[in-house]
Amino acid sequence: MVIDSDKxxxxxxxxxxxxQEIVRIYNKKVTKKLKSDNSPVTNADLRANRxxxxxxxxxxPKVPIVSEELDNSHIKNKKIFWLVDPLDGTKEFLKGNGEFxxxxxxxxxxxxxxxxxYMPAKNKIYYTKNKSSxxxxxxxxxxxxxxxxxxxxxxxxxxxxxxxxxxxxxEKIIEAKKVVFKKFNANKIIRSGSSIKLCYIADGTANIYxxxxxxxxxxxxxxxxxxRYAGGRIKTLDRKIMKYGKPGFENxxxxxxx
Ligand SMILES: [Mg+2]
Numbered sequence: 303m304v305i306d307s308d309k310x311x312x313x314x315x316x317x318x319x320x321x322q323e324i325v326r327i328y329n330k331k332v333t334k335k336l337k338s339d340n341s342p343v344t345n346a347d348l349r350a351n352r353x354x355x356x357x358x359x360x361x362x363p364k365v366p367i368v369s370e371e372l373d374n375s376h377i378k379n380k381k382i383f384w385l386v387d388p389l390d391g392t393k394e395f396l397k398g399n400g401e402f403x404x405x406x407x408x409x410x411x412x413x414x415x416x417x418x419x420y421m422p423a424k425n426k427i428y429y430t431k432n433k434s435s436x437x438x439x440x441x442x443x444x445x446x447x448x449x450x451x452x453x454x455x456x457x458x459x460x461x462x463x464x465x466x467x468x469x470x471x472x473e474k475i476i477e478a479k480k481v482v483f484k485k486f487n488a489n490k491i492i493r494s495g496s497s498i499k500l501c502y503i504a505d506g507t508a509n510i511y512x513x514x515x516x517x518x519x520x521x522x523x524x525x526x527x528x529x530r531y532a533g534g535r536i537k538t539l540d541r542k543i544m545k546y547g548k549p550g551f552e553n554x555x556x557x558x559x560x
Contacts, residue, residue: 417527
């Protein structure tokens with residue numbers, strides 16, 4: 303299945319609708335509970351999940367869906383499937399910093415062949431179409447405006463992008479900076495929450511995103527597609543290209559690069 307202009311439009315509208323619903327809840331009343339793995343889930347995650355999954359079922363009835371918020375969907379051995387995280391950065395969402403995203407990816411033969419990341423509170427959308435990656439904004443009616451092709455940028459000295467939440471002291475941070483600057487031949491760090499970090503490499507804002515520890519496939523699949531079509535890649539620590547549909551949909555440590 304190829305995501306042509308018509309399909310792309312449908313997916314963008316789905317993401318927009320889910321994002322508007324998340325923002326409505328964000329401005330009104332967020333209710334939270336803990337999942338079995340102790341991570342938080344809110345009414346916004348669940349409402350956005352319903353909007354996206356219902357839309358995908360309607361437009362693409364033959365393609366199975368794996369979603370973070372659909373427990374019974376986590377079955378592997380699918381040749382092609384949607385991989386959905388209706389609200390990435392639930393912790394950021396609860397903190398109120400606006401860095402949460404809607405993520406939709408299509409996986410085919412273990413590869414992400416389509417990706418969309420929408421950050422509704424900041425009116426930013428990244429998506430792929432016809433083997434290119436794009437950045438755009440929405441007008442008030444939900445139509446895309448100023449869509450432009452994006453691509454990675456190489457630098458003599460790299461710009462690193464790191465996760466936001468840490469809690470180190472100032473002295474520790476200065477010390478740690480020296481070490482990572484040397485390790486990655488870098489001279490700048492930007493900090494960001496959620497899956498948008500991969501988009502910042504895809505659009506040339508940064509060059510390297512090292513990620514240690516476990517993540518889930520739906521956290522990175524859409525960003526991986528956007529990064530690949532922009533000229534970058536995600537590799538595991540044994541230098542293999544990231545694959546999808548792994549046991550438990552879990553990733554090991556990786557490095558994303560321009
Ligand atoms: Mg989520």
